[in-house]
Each structure stands twice: as C-alpha cells, then as structure tokens.
Amino acid sequence: xxxxxxxxxxxxxxxxxxxxxxxxxxxxxxxxxxxxxxxxxxxxxxxxxxxxxxxxxxxxxxxxxxxxxxxxxxxxxxxxxxxxxxxxxxxxxxxxxxxxxxxxxxxxxxxxxxxxxxxxxxxxxxxxxxxxxxxxxxxxxxxxxxxxxxxxxxxxxxxxxxxxxxxxxxxxxxxxxxxxxxxxxxxxxxxxxxxxxxxxxxxxxxxxxxxxxxxxxxxxxxxxxxxxxxxxxxxxxxxxxxxxxxxxxxxxxxxxxxxxxxxxxxxxxxxxxxxxxxxxxxxxxxxxxxxxxxxxx
Ligand code: GDP
Numbered sequence: 668x669x670x671x672x673x674x675x676x677x678x679x680x681x682x683x684x685x686x687x688x689x690x691x692x693x694x695x696x697x698x699x700x701x702x703x704x705x706x707x708x709x710x711x712x713x714x715x716x717x718x719x720x721x722x723x724x725x726x727x728x729x730x731x732x733x734x735x736x737x738x739x740x741x742x743x744x745x746x747x748x749x750x751x752x753x754x755x756x757x758x759x760x761x762x763x764x765x766x767x768x769x770x771x772x773x774x775x776x777x778x779x780x781x782x783x784x785x786x787x788x789x790x791x792x793x794x795x796x797x798x799x800x801x802x803x804x805x806x807x808x809x810x811x812x813x814x815x816x817x818x819x820x821x822x823x824x825x826x827x828x829x830x831x832x833x834x835x836x837x838x839x840x841x842x843x844x845x846x847x848x849x850x851x852x853x854x855x856x857x858x859x860x861x862x863x864x865x866x867x868x869x870x871x872x873x874x875x876x877x878x879x880x881x882x883x884x885x886x887x888x889x890x891x892x893x894x895x896x897x898x899x900x901x902x903x904x905x906x907x908x909x910x911x912x913x914x915x916x917x918x919x920x921x922x923x924x925x926x927x928x929x930x931x932x933x934x935x936x937x938x939x940x941x942x943x944x945x946x947x948x949x950x951x952x953x954x955x956x957x958x959x960x961x962x963x964x
Contacts, residue, residue, distance in 0.1 A: 670709065670921070670927075672708065673962060678964060680701035681698060683698065684698055684742060688738075695724070695728075703720045706719065709924045715753060715928065715932045719749055723745055746963065750955075750958075750962055752955075753928060758955070761884060762883040762911060767852070768844075769884070770855045770857070770880050771855065771857070771882060771885075772877065772885045773785045774861075774873055775900075775904075777863055779888045779889055780890060781858060781859070782816050784886075785816065786825070786947055787948070789854070799854070801843070803839060803855060804817070806860040810832050816858050836860065836876060837875050874908065877908060883911075885911050886911070887910045887913050887936075888913075891921040891927060893926065894923060897915075898926055901913060901933070913931075913938045913939065916941070918942060
C-alpha cells in the first residue's frame with residue numbers, strides 16, 4: 668500500500684499549524700479545507716468526506732485545540748482517531764461456527780481476486796488455525812475458474828471439490844458440503860461465480876446458495892484499485908446478500924485509498940482482510956488503527 672498522495676497532502680494540511688501556540692478560526696478553516704480536498708482527491712466517497720470533516724471540526728473546537736499548548740499535535744491525533752473510526756475502529760475477526768464446518772462464501776465481481784483470496788484464506792486458516800479446509804468450485808461459467816481453483820488448491824495443499832461446468836452451482840454446493848461433513852473438514856470455502864457487473868441472475872444464484880448453505884461468513888472480495896466502483900459494488904452486494912465482511916484486494920497497487928477509506932462507512936460492514944500481493948501468503952488481517960497511522964505517515 669502506498670497512498671503517497673493522500674499522506675503527503677494530509678501532512679501538508681496540518682504542517683501549517685505546526686509551531687503555532689494558538690490556532691485561529693481561519694487557520695482551522697484552511698486546514699479543514701485542505702483535508703477535505705486531500706480526501707476527495709484520494710477518491711473517498713463524498714458523504715464520508717463530509718462526515719469526517721465535520722467530526723474533526725467539531726472535535727477540534729470542542730477539545731479547546733484553539734487554546735491548546737500544541738494545536739498541531741492535537742489535530743493530528745484527532746485526524747488519526749477519526750481515520751481509524753471511519754475504517755471501523757477495531758479489527759473484526761472471522762465468524763466461526765460452534766460446530767464444524769464453518770462455512771465461508773466468497774463473492775465478488777470477476778477479476779476482483781475472489782479465487783486467489785479463497786486460496787489465501789484457506790492457507791491462512793491452515794497455518795494459524797491448524798485447519799483442514801475444503802474449497803468448493805461453484806463458478807461454472809468460466810471453465811478456467813475451476814482449473815484455477817484446483818491449481819491454487821495444489822499449491823497450498825488444500826482439497827478442491829468440483830463437478831465440472833454442467834452441474835448447477837447450488838447442486839455443487841450441496842454435494843460439496845456433504846463431502847465436507849463426511850470428511851470432517853472444519854472450514855468450507857465456496858468460490859462462487861463472478862460477473863463483469865452485478866446482474867439479477869448472479870444475485871439470485873448467490874441468494875440461493877446463501878439460503879441453502881447458511882454461511883457463517885459471506886466475504887465480499889473487491890478490488891481496491893477500482894476506488895468508488897468498489898464501494899458501489901459493495902453496496903450492491905450488501906443490499907442483495909447482507910454480507911458479513913469485505914476483503915479489499917490489490918492494496919499493493921492502490922495509490923489513492925478511496926475504497927479503503929469509504930467502504931466501511933458506506934456499507935457498515937467491516938473490512939476483515941486486505942490482499943497485498945499475488946502470492947498465497949499476501950493476505951493480512953485489516954487493522955483500522957494501523958492503517959490510519961500508515962496513512963498519516
Ligand atoms: P476472480 O475472478 O475474482 O476469481 O479473480 P482472481 O482470483 O482470478 O484474481 C484476478 C487477478 O488479480 C489475478 O491475476 C490475481 O493474481 C490478482 N490478485 C488477486 N489479489 C491480489 C492482490 O492482493 N494484489 C495483487 N497485486 N494482485 C492480486
């Protein structure tokens with residue numbers, strides 16, 4: 668991740684306050700204006716920006732920053748706390764079922780990184796939880812998707828359940844879950860179909876899978892590099908599926924940060940993981956506080 672533009676602009680916005688014993692109303696107004704522009708330029712959702720700036724302004728006034736000993740530092744602290752809050756405040760762990768298997772449904776548009784992320788997550792569960800996951804290949808529309816999941820499975824030594832492309836996804840899921848029960852797998856990851864855009868057929872298929880599998884976790888995988896499109900995608904999937912969490916992929920290539928800063932606030936669903944590379948090990952738990960500190964540099 669390198670939101671250099673945002674980091675630089677936020678630092679610049681607050682630099683003008685440094686060394687001031689007292690901050691005037693107009694100093695504060697100018698700083699807030701620059702923070703607002705920095706966020707908009709980073710492609711942060713407009714409503715999120717407005718709320719963010721309003722909160723900072725109110726706190727900056729309320730906290731007696733204007734009279735404070737070191738106003739610049741106080742404002743940096745407030746901005747850091749508000750950035751953290753905007754991204755969800757605290758880490759939200761993966762939902763886990765009381766009885767095995769914990770069922771995780773992966774959803775997302777084609778190319779977002781769903782299949783790769785299923786593999787990364789399976790590997791993480793294996794390593795951190797000593798888990799024995801099973802992955803189900805339920806994307807029958809793109810023949811290459813099944814091959815890809817199988818390749819990923821081989822690479823991380825996790826079994827993949829598949830029935831080719833001629834069986835309906837729901838039937839594949841049913842058979843896959845039955846196999847997981849038989850084999851006592853403790854996690855099942857269902858790789859669902861992705862499309863180029865959200866359409867009714869895709870959503871109905873996902874709703875049917877959700878109704879049958881009753882997943883403990885519905886993780887929406889979105890590409891951070893697509894900025895506000897990722898946010899809109901998340902809203903669409905959340906409206907239809909009531910997702911339980913978001914995985915933000917390709918953060919390693921995201922130079923702006925708009926999706927990372929908007930998705931939680933817009934959807935009210937937590938970002939649980941971030942993908943930061945193509946390797947199977949490049950999946951990290953999302954920590955809002957650490958991300959805020961990184962953004963402020
Ligand atoms: P799907 O269509 O949603 O299943 O997407 P894929 O899993 O096939 O991923 C699409 C492309 O994005 C592949 O080339 C992946 O290697 C790449 N990719 C996925 N996650 C990341 C990530 O976090 N960082 C980078 N740089 N590439 C990623």
